Every structure is written in C-alpha cells, then in structure tokens.
Amino acid sequence: MKKYSSLILGALGLAALMSGCQPKSKTTGNGALTSNAAERVYVNPGEHDEFYAFISGGFSGQMSVYGLPSGRLFKVIPVFSQDAEKAWGYNEETKPMLNTSHGFVPWDDAHHPDISQTNGELDGRYVFINGNNTPRIAKVDLSVFETTEIIEIPNSAGNHSSSFVTENTEYVVAGTRFSVPVPQRDMPISEYKGNFKGALSFISVDPEDGGMDIKFQLLMPGFDYDLSHPGRGASHGWFFFTTYNTEEANTLMEVNASQNDKDFIAAVNWKKIEEYVNNGGGKKMPANYAHNVYNEETHTATSTMKKEVLVVDPTEVPGAVYFLPTPKSPHGCDVDPTGEYIVGNGKLSADLTVHSFTKMLAAIESEKFDGDAYGIPILKFEDVLAGTVKSGGLGPLHTEFDGNGNAYTTFFISSEVVKWNVGTWEVIDRQPCYYSVGHLMIPGGNSRKPFGKYVVAMNKITKDRYLPTGPEVTQSAQLYDISGEKMELLLDFPTVGEPHYAAGIAADIVKERSKKIYELSKNKHKYATTSDADVRVERNGKEVHVYMSMIRSHFNPDNIEGIKVGDKVYFHVTNLEQDYDVPHGVSMIGANTSELLIMPGQTETFVWEPKQVGVWPFYCTDFCSALHQEMQGYVRVSPAGSNIDLKWSLGE
Amino acid sequence: MKIVLKVITLFFSIVIISCGGKEEKKKEGFSVDRQKTPTEKPAETTSTADVAPASTRIDLSNKGVGPITSLTLPAEIDEALAKKGEETYNQMCLACHRVGKKFIGPAPNNILERRSPEWVMNMILNPEGMVKEDPLAKDLLTEFNGAPMANQGLTEEQARSVLEFFRTLK
Numbered sequence: 078m079k080k081y082s083s084l085i086l087g088a089l090g091l092a093a094l095m096s097g098c099q100p101k102s103k104t105t106g107n108g109a110l111t112s113n114a115a116e117r118v119y120v121n122p123g124e125h126d127e128f129y130a131f132i133s134g135g136f137s138g139q140m141s142v143y144g145l146p147s148g149r150l151f152k153v154i155p156v157f158s159q160d161a162e163k164a165w166g167y168n169e170e171t172k173p174m175l176n177t178s179h180g181f182v183p184w185d186d187a188h189h190p191d192i193s194q195t196n197g198e199l200d201g202r203y204v205f206i207n208g209n210n211t212p213r214i215a216k217v218d219l220s221v222f223e224t225t226e227i228i229e230i231p232n233s234a235g236n237h238s239s240s241f242v243t244e245n246t247e248y249v250v251a252g253t254r255f256s257v258p259v260p261q262r263d264m265p266i267s268e269y270k271g272n273f274k275g276a277l278s279f280i281s282v283d284p285e286d287g288g289m290d291i292k293f294q295l296l297m298p299g300f301d302y303d304l305s306h307p308g309r310g311a312s313h314g315w316f317f318f319t320t321y322n323t324e325e326a327n328t329l330m331e332v333n334a335s336q337n338d339k340d341f342i343a344a345v346n347w348k349k350i351e352e353y354v355n356n357g358g359g360k361k362m363p364a365n366y367a368h369n370v371y372n373e374e375t376h377t378a379t380s381t382m383k384k385e386v387l388v389v390d391p392t393e394v395p396g397a398v399y400f401l402p403t404p405k406s407p408h409g410c411d412v413d414p415t416g417e418y419i420v421g422n423g424k425l426s427a428d429l430t431v432h433s434f435t436k437m438l439a440a441i442e443s444e445k446f447d448g449d450a451y452g453i454p455i456l457k458f459e460d461v462l463a464g465t466v467k468s469g470g471l472g473p474l475h476t477e478f479d480g481n482g483n484a485y486t487t488f489f490i491s492s493e494v495v496k497w498n499v500g501t502w503e504v505i506d507r508q509p510c511y512y513s514v515g516h517l518m519i520p521g522g523n524s525r526k527p528f529g530k531y532v533v534a535m536n537k538i539t540k541d542r543y544l545p546t547g548p549e550v551t552q553s554a555q556l557y558d559i560s561g562e563k564m565e566l567l568l569d570f571p572t573v574g575e576p577h578y579a580a581g582i583a584a585d586i587v588k589e590r591s592k593k594i595y596e597l598s599k600n601k602h603k604y605a606t607t608s609d610a611d612v613r614v615e616r617n618g619k620e621v622h623v624y625m626s627m628i629r630s631h632f633n634p635d636n637i638e639g640i641k642v643g644d645k646v647y648f649h650v651t652n653l654e655q656d657y658d659v660p661h662g663v664s665m666i667g668a669n670t671s672e673l674l675i676m677p678g679q680t681e682t683f684v685w686e687p688k689q690v691g692v693w694p695f696y697c698t699d700f701c702s703a704l705h706q707e708m709q710g711y712v713r714v715s716p717a718g719s720n721i722d723l724k725w726s727l728g729e
Numbered sequence: 730m731k732i733v734l735k736v737i738t739l740f741f742s743i744v745i746i747s748c749g750g751k752e753e754k755k756k757e758g759f760s761v762d763r764q765k766t767p768t769e770k771p772a773e774t775t776s777t778a779d780v781a782p783a784s785t786r787i788d789l790s791n792k793g794v795g796p797i798t799s800l801t802l803p804a805e806i807d808e809a810l811a812k813k814g815e816e817t818y819n820q821m822c823l824a825c826h827r828v829g830k831k832f833i834g835p836a837p838n839n840i841l842e843r844r845s846p847e848w849v850m851n852m853i854l855n856p857e858g859m860v861k862e863d864p865l866a867k868d869l870l871t872e873f874n875g876a877p878m879a880n881q882g883l884t885e886e887q888a889r890s891v892l893e894f895f896r897t898l899k
Contacts, residue, residue: 594882597820609823628824629879631833653824655882703875728832 114567117558118146125588128520130533130581131190131204131217132554134158137574138185140206140217145520145531145581146556148570156215156224157185157208161671165224168673169647169682170602171371173380177211177229178365186210189239189304189578193246193282197309197525201586203287205240205249212236214251214280216287218373220592225373228289229366231386232259232276232296238305238410241523242282244313248292248347251278252318256299256325259388260362269327271451273299276388277318279347288370293354293387295345295398298451299325301334302343304409304475309525310416312434314348317419321406323450334406335425339458341400341450342410342421344437349397350389359389374601376680392452399441400450402458403430409475413484413499414525418463422473422486429473429486431502433463464502468495474515475578477522479529479559485522487514487534494534494557496564508564510555513537519559520581528583532557532564535576542569552576593657595678602680604649609633614725621646621723627661627675628653629702631727632695635710639723642687642716648673648695651680661708662698672698687714783868784835787843794862795851796885802846806896814887814894821881822891828898833876835869838898846892853888856880 120126126144133140138158142151159166159175166175166183175181185208193203204217212230217223230236230251238252256273258264264272274296281292300320308315323340326333353359364386371378391398405423407430412419419432440460447455472490479485483505486495492513496506514534521527534555543551551571557564597607606612606624612633615622621644626633632650640646652661654677664672668685675681687693697708715721780786792798818826818837825833840849844865852859852866856878859866870877883891 608819610819626824630876631824633824653821654879655821656880659879702877 114565118148118556118568120144120147120149125584127584128528128531128581129584129587130518130520130554130579131192132533132535132572132579133187133190133206133575133577134573135188135552135575135577136186138187138208139573140187140190140204141573142222143554143570144584145533146567148554148556148568150573152222153573154217154222154224156206156217157182157187157213157227159183162674164671164673164681164683167671167683169684170377170680173378174224174227174369174371176369176380177213177367178231178382179211182211184210185213187215187574187577188237189241190580191241191249191523192580192582193287194242194244194524195246197244197313199521199524199526199582199586200246201582201590203246203282204580205242207236207239207251209236209254212251212253214240214249214289216249216282216289218287219587220590221373222591223371225371226287226289227367227369228280228291229368230276230278230280230291231364231366232257232261232274232294232388233278235301238277238302238318241305241307241316243307243316243347244309244525246282246284248279249282249289250305250307250316251280252302252305253277254301254303256301259296260364266327269299270325271299273325275300275302275320277302277305277316277343277345279350289368291366291383291386293350293359293389295350295389295391297343297391297398298323298453300340303407306410306412306419306523308412308416308434309414312412312416312419314346315434316345316347317410317412318343318345319403319407319410319421320400321408339402339404340406341455342403342407342419342432343453344399344401344419346397350394353394353397354387354389358394359387361385362388372601373595374599376595376600376602376605396441398453399437400453400455401432401437401461402447402455403432404428409473409486411476411478411484411523413478414480414527416525418499420476420484420486422476424472424474424489426473427468427471429466429468429476429497431463431466431499432461436463437461464500466495466497466502466504468497468504468507470495470507475517477517477519477532478527479519479522479532480527481529483529483559485517485519485532485559485564487517489513489515489537494532494564496559506563508557508566510534510536511542511553511569512540514555516576516578518579518581520583522581528581530558530560531567531581532559533579533581535572535579537575539571543571554579593677594655595676597651597653597655597678600651600678600680602649602651604647604682605680606649606651607653609653612725612727614639614723616723619644623648623650623725625650626653627651627663627697627708629659629661630697630704630708632663632697632708632710633727634725635727636713636729637711637725638713638715639721640687640712640714641719641721642690642714644687646685646687646712647682648685649680649682650675652677654678659701660699661701663695664698665695665712666693674699687712690714690716783865783872784831785843786865786868788848788865789843789845791863791865792845792847793849793851793855793866794858795855797847797850797854800846800850802841802896807893808897810890810893811897812894814890814892817883817887818891818894821883821887825876825879834873834878837895840895840898849892849895850885850888852878853881853883853891854885 155165235254237254322334403421405426407421470488
C-alpha cells in the first residue's frame with residue numbers, strides 16, 4: 078500500500094512538474110481558456126447560480142434546466158417524450174398530454190425554447206418549446222417547471238421556425254419547415270411546385286392563464302421556413318422568417334434547394350393580419366388537431382380535438398407580407414435588441430447579411446419592388462441592406478446580442494463564435510468551439526434587454542472532448558465570458574440529447590415564483606384522497622379503484638385483499654405531505670407501467686392488471702425518511718371467480 | 730440454514746394454500762427462547778431509567794421551541810373553532826395521529842393535561858426544530874420508532890384551531 082501511494086505521489090509530482098513546464102502557448106489547445114476559469118464558474122456549495130438555462134433536448138424530446146455559470150444540471154423537464162422517472166405519459170393524468178391527431182405519440186424532437194416576455198423583456202412565466210416532428214408547441218410553466226399545455230399545429234410539417242414569442246407574448250409563432258398539400262390530399266409528389274403551401278401559425282397566448290389558441294395560419298408559398306424571430310421596439314408588430322428551397326424542389330434537396338443565389342426573409346406584419354382577422358377576414362377550414370391542457374388543480378390533463386382553423390391568404394391582405402432577398406439559404410433569423418436590424422445567416426455563405434427595418438419601411442413606402450413571388454412583393458436587396466459582416470468564417474448559423482452593441486454569431490463549418498459590432502459590421506473577436514457549433518445563447522439575447530455576461534455555445538460534435546462512451550458520445554455546451562472585449566472560454570459541460578437552442582434568464586426573476594408544494598385543500602383530482610378518513614377500495618365489475626394516501630412513511634391502506642386475476646386495478650395515490658421537497662414514489666411488482674413520483678399534495682394514478690395469484694408487494698421508490706424501507710404494502714390476488722371479500726386496512 | 734429451510738417451507742405452504750383461496754391458520758411468527766440480554770446501563774442513567782415514556786410524561790412548564798412563546802386559552806371551548814380544527818386535523822394530521830389510539834404518532838386525547846398549549850402549537854408549526862432542540866420531542870421521536878413528525882405547513886391560525894379541537898377530545 079505504502080509503495081503504491083508513494084508511486085502515485087511520484088507520478089502526481091511528475092505530472093505537476095511536466096505541466097508546470099509547458100510553455101504558455103500550449104493553452105491555445107484549450108481555446109480561450111484563462112487561468113482562473115475554474116474560480117469564475119465555481120458556485121460555492123449551497124449557493125445558487127446566477128442564471129437559469131433551459132436547454133432543448135433535441136431528439137430526447139425534453140428540456141433540461143441548468144445553472145450558469147456552473148453548468149450544473151437541476152432537472153430534465155419531460156415535454157414530448159414519455160419519461161418513466163416522472164411517469165410522464167405513463168400515468169393516467171398525463172397520457173392525454175401526448176395525444177395528437179395521429180393518436181398517442183410518445184416522442185418528439187424538441188428544438189427552440191423561448192421565454193415569455195412583457196414589454197420586450199423576459200418575464201419568466203413560461204418557456205415555450207416546439208416539437209419538430211409531429212408539429213406541436215408546448216408550454217412549460219415556470220412556477221412548477223412542468224409542461225402544462227401542448228397544442229398540435231395542423232397544416233404543418235417539420236415545425237422548425239418555432240416557438241418564438243412576440244414582445245408581450247401576444248403570440249407564440251410556429252412556422253412549418255416542410256411545405257405540404259393544404260389540406261392534405263393524395264397527389265403526386267412531383268406536383269409540389271406551386272401546389273404545396275407553407276403554414277405560419279400565430280398562436281395567441283392568454284395574458285391571464287397563458288392558454289394557447291391558434292389565432293390564424295398564414296398560408297405562404299411552398300418554401301421551407303427555417304427560423305424566425307419577432308420584431309421589437311420600432312419593429313414590434315412584425316415577424317421575420319428565413320426561407321430556403323425557394324426553388325420548390327422536392328428531391329435531392331442538397332443540390333436542388335441550393336440553386337438560387339438568394340432566398341428570402343419573409344417579413345410578416347402580424348398586427349395587420351390580426352386586424353384583418355378581427356374584422357372577419359380569413360377562411361375557416363376543417364382541421365383536426367389536439368389541444369392538451371394539464372390542470373393544476375385536478376392534476377389531470379385533458380385532450381380536446383379541434384376541428385377548425387382560420388387560414389389567411391397573404392395576397393388578400395395588402396401590405397402584410399414582403400420578401401427580403403437574403404443570400405445562400407439563410408438559416409438563423411435574428412433581430413437585435415433595438416429591433417432595427419434583422420440578421421440573416423446564409424448558411425452556405427461566409428458573410429452575414431443584415432437588413433435594416435427603417436430601410437425596409439422606406440422601400441415599402443416607395444413601392445420599389447423587384448417583382449413578386451406568388452403575389453408577394455419582393456423588395457430590392459440593395460434597398461433593405463444595412464450591411465454585410467465579412468467574417469472570414471464559414472457556415473454562419475445563429476446570432477445573439479449582448480445589449481452593448483455587439484452581436485455573436487456561430488459558424489458551423491469553421492466551428493467558432495464570432496463577435497462583431499452592430500453598426501460598423503466589424504469583427505471584434507473570434508473563439509473556437511469544440512466542435513461544430515449550432516445555436517448559441519446569451520440569457521435574454523433575443524429580447525430588448527439581454528443579460529450580456531455569458532454566451533453558451535451548443536455543439537453538435539464532441540469527439541475527443543470527454544471520456545469516450547462507445548460510439549455515441551455526448552453533445553456539449555461551452556460557456557464563454559463575454560463581459561470583456563475578448564470572449565473567454567470558461568467551461569465545457571455535457572448536455573442531455575442534442576442542444577438545439579436554449580433560453581436563459583436571471584435566476585432572481587424565476588426562483589421566487591417557484592412553487593414548493595401543491596396545496597391539499599386545492600386538490601380537485603377526481604380520485605383524490607385528501608383525508609385519511611376517505612381511504613377506501615371500490616369495486617365496479619372488474620374495475621377496482623384504490624383511493625390511497627401516502628405520508629412519511631406509510632401507505633394507507635397497506636394491506637388489500639379481494640383483488641382477483643383479470644381485474645383492472647386503478648391506484649389513485651395522494652401524497653398527503655405539505656412540506657417542501659418530500660415527494661413519495663410508488664411502484665407495484667409486475668405492473669406494465671412506470672412508477673409514480675408524487676409531489677406533496679398531488680394525486681397520480683397508475684393501472685395494474687394482476688395476472689398471477691399471490692401476495693404482491695408495492696413500495697415507495699423515493700427515499701423519503703429514515704423509515705423509507707418500511708414504506709411498503711401487500712395486495713392479495715385471488716383466482717378469478719373466487720369469493721374473497723374486498724378488504725383494506727392499515728395497522729390492523 | 731435452518732431458517733432458510735423454514736422460510737422456504739413456509740413460502741411453499743403459502744403458495745399451496747393460496748391456490749385454494751382459503752384462510753390459513755398457522756402458528757404465527759416465531760419466538761426466541763433465549764433470555765433477552767439486559768442492555769448495559771451506564772451508571773448515570775439510573776435516574777432516566779425510571780422516567781416514564783415521553784408520551785405519558787407530564788410537563789406543563791415547557792413551552793417548546795418555535796414561534797409560539799405565550800398562549801392563554803380561554804376557559805370556554807370555542808366550538809366553531811374546534812370544528813374548523815377538526816377539518817384541518819382530518820386533512821393534515823389523521824394519516825399519523827388517530828383519536829384514542831396510538832398510531833404512527835401519539836393520540837391527541839388529553840394532550841393539554843400533559844403539555845402546555847405553546848408546546849403543542851410549536852410541535853405542529855416547527856416539528857424539525859422541536860425534534861432537534863426540545864428534550865421531550867427528542868424522546869418522542871425515539872419512542873415512536875424514529876418516525877419524525879412531518880411539517881404540514883399549517884398556518885398559526887390553523888394550528889390554533891387544531892389545538893381547540895384537541896380540547897374537545899376526552
């Protein structure tokens with residue numbers, strides 16, 4: 078032993094010596110890593126991070142909650158994918174949340190979180206996030222950090238230019254990536270051109286309860302609508318969408334969608350369309366889409382199929398939509414904090430194109446058009462151009478702003494973040510990313526008031542950056558300090574799934590509102606047992622309902638007899654705790670479902686269909702107290718047709 | 730090894746019997762023949778050994794640890810308040826405290842003959858602090874198998890109504 082420790086000590090010493098001898102230039106291998114980086118991301122034990130970061134899980138379908146600058150993971154909020162840990166999509170209460178017009182869909186591809194705003198500033202009430210595959214928009218309520226609403230988007234496919242909010246969260250916007258036949262019908266794919274449509278959906282958000290409803294869908298020409306952002310300040314009332322595949326190709330897109338020298342940014346005056354719609358404009362068309370709402374008092378979700386949607390033909394609302402030519406299949410579409418500049422990142426270009434809102438209005442005023450596309454006027458490129466950022470990078474994707482007159486753009490191909498000045502278009506600094514950066518995020522970076530302290534770059538590829546974990550390795554985020562002239566890399570941290578985008582906010586805005594418990598007195602669950610006096614088991618034919626309570630550290634009842642093979646047993650379990658951070662879990666041997674994880678004051682339900690005679694145990698799955706291991710019970714299962722009476726008890 | 734055999738036998742007999750759906754009558758449990766070894770008592774515990782269990786001990790001067798430092802009860806019981814208290818009790822307390830019966834925790838009957846009203850209020854409002862600092866609450870935790878009283882987040886007003894309900898229990 079002694080021998081080993083001295084060996085280890087020796088090795089450590091040698092390593093220290095060697096690293097101490099490395100020349101300063103060696104640090105370039107760590108990019109901009111500065112010597113006191115650890116100190117600057119270190120949050121003392123028991124202290125809180127300065128920012129929340131809500132990072133999309135991409136193909137995981139979920140959204141994870143991190144602290145900045147520490148990069149610590151706090152929670153993975155289930156959104157579009159079933160999550161056995163939290164019974165999301167498994168328990169009877171949340172199954173309806175994943176209902177769609179295609180039936181129950183247990184997964185989606187979660188892309189772009191965006192935090193609700195008031196007067197163009199983040200208000201921290203909700204995070205919206207889009208499901209890309211089976212088009213949906215979800216709303217996460219930040220008082221509970223749970224998904225409380227999901228609305229499906231009809232006439233849409235590849236819901237990608239979503240889910241961005243307007244300045245006062247009047248709307249959350251969902252644009253289609255794929256254009257499709259509207260309405261859907263049986264037709265040859267080759268007849269795409271001129272026949273398919275791209276729907277841009279404006280979903281109103283109730284200012285009181287946050288309820289979502291599709292106000293209208295703008296049926297645009299059959300391009301691909303890639304990303305979008307709202308106007309703000311002077312440009313409030315407008316929304317900007319990048320397009321590609323203005324070629325309207327339907328095959329070999331890599332080549333065929335990259336033919337035009339310029340595609341468009343579509344500028345949509347949604348206020349004008351709103352007015353048109355409020356005056357009876359637009360057409361109601363038959364549709365079929367799910368609207369799923371989780372009720373915080375019944376702890377239960379409902380799914381309603383909606384049968385109609387209001388569609389608007391843009392050519393029927395003069396002055397509502399214009400096209401701004403933008404080079405090379407633009408991807409990101411970002412608006413600076415003042416609302417004056419609209420940045421289009423031509424992903425096949427080296428340069429960034431910046432349009433001016435003022436110039437756009439002037440060009441519209443003087444009606445200087447460069448023709449039209451399907452009746453939508455095309456403005457002249459030179460007339461709307463504010464400037465070009467000649468970056469020298471390759472493959473620009475996304476831009477965020479620090480609120481101090483600087484913009485930060487990611488370059489996928491050259492794998493870097495480039496800082497540039499808004500106005501002079503000069504490049505100020507560039508730092509490498511490891512590797513192939515997609516989105517980036519500055520907390521509040523797409524609002525009137527960014528918190529310009531950090532930028533988080535989200536990388537698609539990590540290769541050698543972490544310990545290998547077989548062929549599949551983690552995606553990652555990288556934290557840079559942007560408070561100085563030069564960006565400084567402080568931290569790498571792994572992410573859950575693929576981090577397509579993130580939204581960040583000062584923790585103080587959110588944390589005071591974070592709920593600690595669900596009040597038992599407000600529990601309106603249909604099968605709640607809010608007092609131990611109401612504990613019971615009821616049989617209705619083969620259906621058995623167990624009204625069960627739980628508290629440290631027992632279930633009531635904990636002995637149940639009279640269950641028979643072939644029964645369908647509903648366990649409705651209420652957590653009677655009213656103390657912070659005392660959830661209980663429950664699981665039943667052989668149940669063909671997940672556990673339940675029940676927060677204080679909450680009721681959840683799982684179904685068990687016993688198939689075998691015997692005495693079967695259940696237990697608490699979340700370590701709750703010193704007597705957690707005692708938190709268990711038995712159910713006696715008798716053969717079908719036996720005459721054992723239904724009986725339940727605790728402590729008898 | 731013998732025990733394992735016994736367990737296996739017991740298990741199979743249960744399996745066999747349960748198939749018939751009949752109630753089984755068997756010798757319950759097991760007993761240990763050897764004498765319980767007397768726990769070694771440190772010299773100074775001779776006095777505490779004679780002390781009654783915390784649940785029956787009477788201490789009307791201890792006000793406990795928590796927000797309530799002084800509380801005078803009127804002579805008359807406020808029935809309306811007690812009724813409210815009973816509702817709160819049924820929702821928040823019943824899972825562990827049963828009237829007239831030792832359950833997870835002690836029964837609340839005649840509690841004011843053993844404790845001061847302040848102590849009862851503080852136990853409801855500040856169970857974590859009480860278990861840490863109040864000698865009676867500490868002993869109660871041991872007596873009740875280490876099951877700590879849960880903080881059910883009652884307001885002072887609610888706790889007061891529960892106390893009034895306790896006064897009606899004989």
